[in-house]
Amino acid sequence: MMPSDLPLHNPVYAGCYAWGRRQVDQRRKAPGRPSTGRVVKDSTQWLVMLPGRLPAYITEQEYEANLARMAANQQTAAVPGAPRDGAALLSGLLRCGRCGGHRMSVRYPDGSGAGRARSVHGYACAFYQANYGTGGTCQHVSGPALDGYITSQVLEAVAPAALEVSMAAASQAEDERAMLDKLWRQRVERARYAAGRTRRQYQLAEPENRLVTRQLEADWEAALAEAARLEADYQRFTEEGPAVLTTAERTAIQALAGDLPRVWHAPTTTQADRKELLRILIQDITVNVAGDSEIVDVTITWAGGHQTTGQAVRPVGRLDQLTYFPALLARVTELADAGRSNGQIADTLNTEGFRPPKRTSRFTGEQVRALITQRGIRRQAKGRPTVLTSLPPGQWSVPGLAAELGMPVPTIYTWIYRGWITRPPRPRKPVLDHHRRRPAATRTTPAQGTPARLLHPSSMGPARTRNRQ
């Protein structure tokens, strides 16, 4: 048997009679070897193809599906840059939830199919782009985030505890079925009894009572028909019943489930193995990015048709794409107002479960500083911000002085510009030196120690910025 003649390829298993599948290609014929040069032709070129002529082991649809699946597998292997052992775990499984279930394709890190190079693989639906040449990709999800989410879902679904639940549900279903079966048998029994009784009544009737016997005969016939109908229905009920797992099968499944996480993460398990396993367990996965945010709604259709839904989190480019951006902004403002340093704010955010965009997992003080600058969050602490305690007496940072005097930050910069307060050349962060105006360089509260002119700038010049709070 040639490799291409494996049961899945041969149409005879679908009940089709075919002739001329292999034809001789003269160009491939080796001189002096009569059996060479035969090639398997595409089904459209077969000489004879008669469906439904032979007993079928699989339906024609199953046969077609097999061929399509094999072709798909072959294509995956043949596409350059997409090795079978590639990093993308979900290739071929993803469908786009935005444009009606079109297949999503894999984008590999080399940037194939996309403008700029990517550092990790991703999944994209390019339906509109490919078919109408308009717009960008329909949606794009970073690969590692989605791969990780699906893996966790699969391992969770086959975890021993989860299996315990589904097996308990299955045995409950079996119990219910046993009860139904009992009811069915009782109904059939009653119908048979009724048929027997009408038969006896008919047999006991005096033959001269023709009208009575005719009626009894009709009753008997009806009872027989009813019993036959119920028996047929009961037969169908038993045939439709799902296969019941044997104890040995249950034990095997449980052992396998306990092993799966270990097998999944084992260094000897290849990505191709994992893909294979996913394809056994999962029929397809529909993903839908919520707006432009980090949330991805995921619907997994498991083999057998059962669906589960959940949310994965994808990295996004900007902070304001995050669904919790308003909450984040409010928290940062609150913490800044309380006089926390950027580093402290970052730590608090991390502890409270806020996550930055992109692929970093923790906020840094630098990110917080950038956010505070961009969004114009100012420290308007009632007391002196704790960060300032490290500065030598008589010196303030710009926000510190603004807080100290209760003035807007831009006003302080205006004063620096006019030379009313000085800023030392180093360090680069504006640290204000008060000495020029007030040689007594002790730390003072604004009410006592700040020069009256600083507290009331309007008396010295324009106060444009004063009320811009």
Ligand SMILES: [Zn+2]
């Ligand atoms: Zn789409």
